[in-house]
Amino acid sequence: MMIKNLRPPREEDFRSPLRSPTLTSVIGIALGIAFTLCMITGLISHLIQHPPGWFHWPTGPSWLYRVTQGVHVTTGMVSIPLLAVKLWSVAPKFWHRIPIKASRATMIALVERGTILLLVGSAFFEVLTGILNVAEAYLWPFFFPEVHYLMAWLLTGSVALHVAVKLPTVITALRRPARTAAPPGTTVSRRQLLAGTALAGVVIAIATLGDKLPALRGVSFLAQRSGNGPQxxxxxRTAAAAGIxxxxxxxxxxxxxxxxxxxxxxxxxxxxxxxxxxxxxxxxxxxxxxxxxxxxxxxxxxxxxxxxxxxxxxxxxxxxxxxxxxxxxxxxxxxxxxxxxxxxxxxxxxxxxxxxxxxxxxxxxxxxxxxxxxxxxxxxx
Known part of the structure; x- marks a missing residue:
C-alpha cells in the first residue's frame, strides 16, 4: 500500500519559508562572482601553459602567477557552499511540472529546464574534478587540463544564458526584497542563512590557504601541500614517478x-x-x-x-x-x-x-x- 502511494516530489511539497526569490538572487550573485573570478584566473593559467600567438604573459612581478592561481583554487573551493545553498533554494522548481503541449510557453520552459540541467551538471563537474585535482586523485581516464578547460567554457555559456533569462527576476527580487525576520515555526532567518553561508565560505578559504600563506598553515586543515617535502x-612529481x-x-x-x-x-x-x-x-x-x-x-x-x-x-x-x-x-x-x-x-x-x-x-x-x-x-x- 505504501509503495502504491509513492510518487515523485511536487513543487508544492517544498514548504520551507526560508526560500525566496531574494535569497536565490543574493546567493546567485555571490556564486556568479566566484565563478567569474575562477574562470578568469583559470583562463590565464591555461593561456600561460598553451600560449596562442597573440598572448603575452609578463615576466614580473614574480609572485603574480601564485596570486592568480591561488585565487582560482580558492574561489573554486568557496563556491561549494554557495552552490549547495543556491541549489537548495531553487530545488522546488526542479519538480515543477511542464505541461506537454505544442505551445510557445512549453518550448521556452523546456529550453530553460535544459539549460539549468546543463548549468548544474557542468558546475558540479568543474567543482568536483577541481577538488580531486587539488588532491591529486585522478579518478578518470581523460587528461584533466583539457577537459576541465572545455567544461569551463560550457559552464560559462550556461551561466551567461541563465543570467540573461533570469535577470528580470533578479532585479525585481532585489528591488522588493522579502522580509528577513524568521517566519513562525523556523529557527533561523534568511539573513542568518546568508550569514551562515558566507561564514562557511570564509572557513573553507582559511582552511585551504595554508598551502599559499605560511601564516595560516597551522589552521589550514584542507591545505594539500604543507611545505614538509625535501628541503x-x-x-x-617525484623522481621515481618520472622514471629518473x-x-x-x-x-x-x-x-x-x-x-x-x-x-x-x-x-x-x-x-x-x-x-x-x-x-x-x-x-x-x-x-x-x-x-x-x-x-x-x-x-x-x-x-x-x-x-x-x-x-x-x-x-x-x-x-x-x-x-x-x-x-x-x-x-x-x-x-x-x-x-x-x-x-x-x-x-x-x-x-x-x-x-x-x-x-x-x-x-x-x-x-x-x-x-x-x-x-x-x-x-x-
Whole structure:
C-alpha cells in the first residue's frame, strides 16, 4: 500500500519559508562572482601553459602567477557552499511540472529546464574534478587540463544564458526584497542563512590557504601541500614517478645546450660558471605556492655559449618522458636575469625529487613549466 502511494516530489511539497526569490538572487550573485573570478584566473593559467600567438604573459612581478592561481583554487573551493545553498533554494522548481503541449510557453520552459540541467551538471563537474585535482586523485581516464578547460567554457555559456533569462527576476527580487525576520515555526532567518553561508565560505578559504600563506598553515586543515617535502618545499612529481634513473643523473650527466654551436656541460662545468642566487616562489596549478631560495646559472649565460643572440624562444627538455617533460621559454623570460638553471635549493644541492642535477626556475611561471631533470636546452629561431 505504501509503495502504491509513492510518487515523485511536487513543487508544492517544498514548504520551507526560508526560500525566496531574494535569497536565490543574493546567493546567485555571490556564486556568479566566484565563478567569474575562477574562470578568469583559470583562463590565464591555461593561456600561460598553451600560449596562442597573440598572448603575452609578463615576466614580473614574480609572485603574480601564485596570486592568480591561488585565487582560482580558492574561489573554486568557496563556491561549494554557495552552490549547495543556491541549489537548495531553487530545488522546488526542479519538480515543477511542464505541461506537454505544442505551445510557445512549453518550448521556452523546456529550453530553460535544459539549460539549468546543463548549468548544474557542468558546475558540479568543474567543482568536483577541481577538488580531486587539488588532491591529486585522478579518478578518470581523460587528461584533466583539457577537459576541465572545455567544461569551463560550457559552464560559462550556461551561466551567461541563465543570467540573461533570469535577470528580470533578479532585479525585481532585489528591488522588493522579502522580509528577513524568521517566519513562525523556523529557527533561523534568511539573513542568518546568508550569514551562515558566507561564514562557511570564509572557513573553507582559511582552511585551504595554508598551502599559499605560511601564516595560516597551522589552521589550514584542507591545505594539500604543507611545505614538509625535501628541503622544505613540496613535491608534485617525484623522481621515481618520472622514471629518473641513477645512470641519467650520475657522474656521466651532461647538459646539452644546442644552438648555432652545441655545448655539452658536466655538472662541475655548470658549477664553475658564474652563479646567481634569487628568491622566487614556485606556484603550481593545484593552487599551492611557496617562496624559496635558488642558486644556479643564468639561462641567458648558457645561451650565450651557443653564440645565439637573435632567437624566438628556448625549449627545455627533461629526462622525464611525461606530459610536462618539455616546456618552452619565450625570449623575454629566457633573458630575464632571474631565470636560472638551478643547481641548489635553500642553500643545499638540489634533491633528486626537486630536479637534481639541474632544473629551470623562472619568475611568474607555473610550477608545471619549471622543468626538472634537464638534459637539453634548444634555441628556437
Amino acid at each position: 622544505g618545499l613540496p613535491v608534485n 634513473t641513477s645512470a641519467q643523473v650520475g657522474t656521466d650527466y651532461r647538459l646539452t645546450v644546442a644552438g648555432s654551436r652545441t655545448v655539452d656541460l658536466t655538472l662541475p662545468d655548470l658549477i664553475a660558471l658564474p652563479q646567481r642566487t634569487v628568491d622566487l616562489p614556485i606556484a603550481c596549478v593545484e593552487g599551492w605556492s611557496q617562496l624559496a631560495t635558488w642558486t644556479g646559472v643564468r639561462l641567458a649565460d648558457l645561451l650565450a655559449l651557443t653564440g645565439d643572440h637573435d632567437f624566438a624562444e628556448v625549449r627545455m627538455v627533461s629526462f622525464d618522458a611525461g606530459p610536462y617533460g618539455r616546456s618552452v621559454v619565450a625570449r623575454p623570460l629566457a633573458l630575464h636575469p632571474d631565470t636560472l638553471v638551478a643547481l641548489s635549493l635553500n642553500g643545499q644541492v638540489l634533491d633528486r625529487d626537486h630536479g637534481y642535477p639541474a632544473r629551470l626556475i623562472a619568475p611568474n611561471r607555473p610550477g608545471s613549466l619549471q622543468t626538472k631533470w634537464l638534459t637539453r636546452i634548444e634555441v628556437v629561431r
